[in-house]
Amino acid sequence: MSHISDDDFARTVIAERFAHAPRLDPSGTSWLPFPFWITGGAMMAFGRSLAVARAVALALGGVGAVLAYAALRVARVDRLTALGGIALAMATPWNAWLGAATVPEGFTGAFVAAAAIAASAWPRARASIGVVLLCASLARYEVWPACLVVTVASLARTRPLVSRASLVALVPVAGPLAWMAWNLHAHGSATHFLDRVTAYRHAVGAAGAPLAEKLLVYPHALLGAPEILLVAAVGLMAFVFTPEMRRRWWLPLTVALAVLIFLVYGETKEGAPTHHPERALVVIWWILAPFGLDGARELVARLTLRPAYGAVNAICVAVAALGWNVTQPGAWDLFRDSQMGEASRAVQVARGQELRAAGAPHLVVTPCAYEHFALIAAYGAPESVDIRPPEHQPILRACPKVER
Structure with missing residues (x-):
């Protein structure tokens, strides 16, 4: 896989600088620090190069997929459905590309999905869930509402409220709070990072759209993975009629909705990502893909067609993740464009x-x-x-x- 934009290479340059001279805030911009810490740390051990940056991206993507699969199994999703959900999420063009590019969206989406699914099924694993979300929250801003939702859900189930367990439940929000404290210390404003994004959007002419247009940017961007939306519609039917689905998926779906609302609100305030809104929706797609297949499993089981579910699952994944994206005009245009003309950086x-x-x-x-x-x-x-x-x-x- 290739880069998505010149930001990919800029991130590698920052990681190389961190490996040469470590600092708490490697970029000094609105970019969150965790990806530079982890990539720069690997470069200290293995050398500063694009190869190391790409290897770290692939490794983090792999870790995210393993965590998501493990969370699904903890939530008592059967092995075939869990594997199918992970395969569908990974095979979607945007996820496949982001999972291999030197950007943090790919692994953060899987990290958040894993944490949200595990939090609903295994509340005693607060510490592990908190660490996963802490890392993700220091990589991408759209993770922040997920951290808040998981923290509130954990605190609501903690008795007594003032206890060691409550402190552990607060770990997911430690990243956002620490980053705002750092911005207050280093730049004089806790929301300095947001001001930088807004200023940049105005500078490049990406601001000033009508409110109605802003409200639709991210809902429309969800169509970047129509195969996942199609499968998720099946999951929604099962969610309505199946108590087990509601128990397992109410928290992950709340996280997905919170992320979408957060992004829509950020867009109205000129504080959302400037380019490629689909990149910020990876968290939602990582949740909806296994949710949809789990719903398909529930419906098939209720129709007493369980022996045929393996074939149904395989067909869903193959048709949705491969057939739709291969036949849909323009599905891979963005990837092809990065290999040619001005967008290519091979030279x-x-x-x-x-x-x-x-x-x-x-x-x-x-x-x-x-x-x-x-x-x-x-x-x-x-x-x-x-x-x-x-x-x-x-x-x-x-x-x-x-x-x-």
Whole structure:
């Protein structure tokens, strides 16, 4: 898999800087720190390179899938349904791409789904659930409402309310509170990160849309995974008529709804992600995919067709995750576009690797736009690069200009 945008390479550059000179807030921007801590830490051990960054992304994606599967089994979802739900979530184009790119959305979606499912079925595992959500909350902002919902649900079941168990239940919200405290200390405002996002959206012309349009951005983006919505509709029918489904899924579905409301509200306040709204919806898709298949299992069981469920499950996953996305026009266009034309960064990556192999001790880089991040990430030593102001020219194969 390739990058999604130049942000992917910018994140790798920040991780490389962290590996060279660790700091609490590696980016110094609105980006949350956990991905840089974990990727930069791996680079300290294995070297600073794009290969290490991609390996960490794949490893975290794998860990997330394992956690989600384990949570489903704890929730007493049968093995076939759990495997099918994970396969459906992973095979959806956006999830497949994000799970392999050097961005945090892929693993955070799986982490949150795992925590929400486990919290509804195994409330005694507060500590483990809290750690998983703590890590995710320091990677992506849309995780924050999930942390709040799980914390409130945990506290509601804690007796007495003031106890050690209550302190453990508060672990998921420790990340958001710590990040706001840091912003207050470092920038003079607890919501400095939100101000930066809003300012950036205004600067690039991504702000100022009519309210009605803002309200529909994320509901419309949910259609980026129509196969999951189709399967989730089956799950919803089972949820209405089956007490077991309601017991197992009320908390994960509340988390999914809270995330959607949070994103819609953020969009109305110009504080939501600027590009690719689908990326912020991965949490919801990771919840809805196994929910839908679990609902299909319940309905099949009630129709006394349990022996045929294996075939039904396999057909649902194959048709939804493969057939729909292969035949639907434009399903993979975004991925293909990243391999061609201006969006491709293969030339910059190759130049950076050549400079690294040649042992160039210092570079002066003049970008056309943002394409230089790929070169610097491949070079692997951003502290040895001076970046001049961009020329704001069309991105050609000669961009960026590099002087040794």
